[in-house]
Amino acid sequence: xxxxxxxxxxxxxxxxxxxxxxxxxxxxxxxxxxxxxxxxxxxxxxxxxxxxxxxxxxxxxxxxxxxxxxxxxxxxxxxxxxxxxxxxxxxxxxxxxxxxxxxxxxxxxxxxxxxxxxxxxxxxxxxx
Numbered sequence: 001x002x003x004x005x006x007x008x009x010x011x012x013x014x015x016x017x018x019x020x021x022x023x024x025x026x027x028x029x030x031x032x033x034x035x036x037x038x039x040x041x042x043x044x045x046x047x048x049x050x051x052x053x054x055x056x057x058x059x060x061x062x063x064x065x066x067x068x069x070x071x072x073x074x075x076x077x078x079x080x081x082x083x084x085x086x087x088x089x090x091x092x093x094x095x096x097x098x099x100x101x102x103x104x105x106x107x108x109x110x111x112x113x114x115x116x117x118x119x120x121x122x123x124x125x126x127x128x
Contacts, residue, residue: 008065011058012036015113020062028066028124032079033058034116043114048085049092055120056096063124072124073102079119083108089118 006021011033014020021030035044035051036058044054060070078089086106093101102122112119 006062006066008061010038010061010065012038012041015041021066023066023126026126028063028068028072028126030059030062030066030122030124032077032119032121033062034113034119036114036116043116048088048117051116051118052085052089052092055118056092059120059122060096063122066124066126068124068126070096070122071098072126073097073122074125075123076102076104077121078104078106079109079112080106081109081112081117085117 002025004023005019006023006028008020011020014031018031021028033055035054036042037044037054038058038061044050056070063069063072080086080089083106089106
Protein backbone atom coordinates (compact mmCIF):
# COMPACT_ATOMS: atom_id res chain seq x y z
CA UNK A 1 0.00 0.00 0.00
CA UNK A 2 1.27 3.44 -0.89
CA UNK A 3 1.81 5.86 1.96
CA UNK A 4 1.90 9.62 1.59
CA UNK A 5 3.34 11.89 4.26
CA UNK A 6 1.17 14.96 4.82
CA UNK A 7 2.86 18.21 5.76
CA UNK A 8 1.60 21.78 5.93
CA UNK A 9 2.94 25.03 7.31
CA UNK A 10 -0.64 25.95 8.30
CA UNK A 11 -0.25 23.68 11.34
CA UNK A 12 2.65 23.37 13.79
CA UNK A 13 5.66 21.48 12.52
CA UNK A 14 6.28 18.13 14.16
CA UNK A 15 8.29 18.55 17.38
CA UNK A 16 9.46 14.96 17.47
CA UNK A 17 9.97 11.85 15.40
CA UNK A 18 6.59 11.81 13.67
CA UNK A 19 4.73 13.27 10.68
CA UNK A 20 1.77 15.64 10.91
CA UNK A 21 -0.25 12.93 9.14
CA UNK A 22 0.11 9.84 7.00
CA UNK A 23 -2.30 8.93 4.21
CA UNK A 24 -2.62 5.22 3.47
CA UNK A 25 -5.10 4.59 0.68
CA UNK A 26 -8.20 6.61 1.52
CA UNK A 27 -7.44 6.74 5.24
CA UNK A 28 -5.55 9.61 6.86
CA UNK A 29 -4.04 9.29 10.33
CA UNK A 30 -3.55 12.71 11.93
CA UNK A 31 -0.94 12.95 14.67
CA UNK A 32 -1.81 14.59 17.94
CA UNK A 33 -2.10 18.35 17.85
CA UNK A 34 -1.58 20.58 20.84
CA UNK A 35 -2.53 24.28 20.86
CA UNK A 36 0.64 25.59 19.26
CA UNK A 37 0.50 28.60 16.98
CA UNK A 38 1.96 27.29 13.69
CA UNK A 39 4.08 30.41 13.13
CA UNK A 40 5.41 31.16 16.61
CA UNK A 41 5.45 27.48 17.69
CA UNK A 42 4.31 28.62 21.14
CA UNK A 43 1.15 27.74 23.08
CA UNK A 44 -1.69 30.12 22.32
CA UNK A 45 -2.75 32.54 25.02
CA UNK A 46 -6.31 33.11 26.12
CA UNK A 47 -7.19 30.16 28.31
CA UNK A 48 -8.81 26.82 27.66
CA UNK A 49 -11.25 27.98 24.99
CA UNK A 50 -8.39 29.38 22.91
CA UNK A 51 -6.43 26.15 23.35
CA UNK A 52 -9.33 23.96 22.19
CA UNK A 53 -10.02 26.17 19.15
CA UNK A 54 -6.33 26.18 18.17
CA UNK A 55 -6.23 22.38 18.32
CA UNK A 56 -9.30 22.10 16.08
CA UNK A 57 -7.80 24.69 13.69
CA UNK A 58 -4.52 22.74 13.57
CA UNK A 59 -6.35 19.48 12.88
CA UNK A 60 -8.42 21.19 10.17
CA UNK A 61 -5.27 22.51 8.48
CA UNK A 62 -3.68 19.06 8.36
CA UNK A 63 -6.96 17.52 7.16
CA UNK A 64 -7.12 20.11 4.38
CA UNK A 65 -3.51 19.39 3.38
CA UNK A 66 -4.45 15.72 3.02
CA UNK A 67 -7.23 16.57 0.58
CA UNK A 68 -9.99 16.26 3.17
CA UNK A 69 -11.66 18.21 5.92
CA UNK A 70 -12.85 17.69 9.48
CA UNK A 71 -16.11 16.42 7.95
CA UNK A 72 -14.15 13.31 6.88
CA UNK A 73 -13.27 12.47 10.52
CA UNK A 74 -14.41 9.02 11.61
CA UNK A 75 -12.51 8.91 14.94
CA UNK A 76 -11.37 11.67 17.26
CA UNK A 77 -9.34 11.21 20.44
CA UNK A 78 -9.32 14.03 23.00
CA UNK A 79 -6.72 14.15 25.77
CA UNK A 80 -7.36 16.57 28.64
CA UNK A 81 -5.29 17.36 31.72
CA UNK A 82 -8.55 18.34 33.45
CA UNK A 83 -11.73 16.48 32.50
CA UNK A 84 -13.84 19.33 33.88
CA UNK A 85 -13.17 21.00 30.50
CA UNK A 86 -15.04 18.22 28.65
CA UNK A 87 -18.27 20.26 28.39
CA UNK A 88 -16.33 23.10 26.77
CA UNK A 89 -14.80 20.64 24.29
CA UNK A 90 -18.33 19.48 23.39
CA UNK A 91 -19.56 23.05 22.97
CA UNK A 92 -16.69 24.07 20.68
CA UNK A 93 -16.69 20.75 18.81
CA UNK A 94 -20.28 21.46 17.76
CA UNK A 95 -18.96 24.52 15.88
CA UNK A 96 -16.42 22.45 13.92
CA UNK A 97 -18.45 19.25 13.27
CA UNK A 98 -21.95 18.45 12.10
CA UNK A 99 -23.98 15.29 12.56
CA UNK A 100 -23.26 12.51 12.10
CA UNK A 101 -20.44 13.11 14.56
CA UNK A 102 -17.29 10.98 14.52
CA UNK A 103 -16.63 8.28 17.07
CA UNK A 104 -14.69 9.80 19.97
CA UNK A 105 -12.79 9.03 23.12
CA UNK A 106 -11.99 11.52 25.87
CA UNK A 107 -9.09 10.62 28.10
CA UNK A 108 -7.80 12.33 31.23
CA UNK A 109 -4.02 12.54 31.33
CA UNK A 110 -1.52 13.80 33.90
CA UNK A 111 0.43 16.02 31.50
CA UNK A 112 0.85 16.93 27.83
CA UNK A 113 3.79 18.27 25.82
CA UNK A 114 4.79 21.90 26.37
CA UNK A 115 2.33 22.24 29.25
CA UNK A 116 -0.71 22.08 26.95
CA UNK A 117 -4.07 21.35 28.57
CA UNK A 118 -5.55 19.60 25.51
CA UNK A 119 -4.35 17.41 22.66
CA UNK A 120 -6.35 15.70 19.92
CA UNK A 121 -5.64 13.27 17.13
CA UNK A 122 -7.96 11.97 14.42
CA UNK A 123 -8.55 9.43 11.70
CA UNK A 124 -10.13 10.55 8.44
CA UNK A 125 -11.61 8.46 5.65
CA UNK A 126 -11.60 10.40 2.40
CA UNK A 127 -14.55 9.92 0.10
CA UNK A 128 -12.62 10.72 -3.07
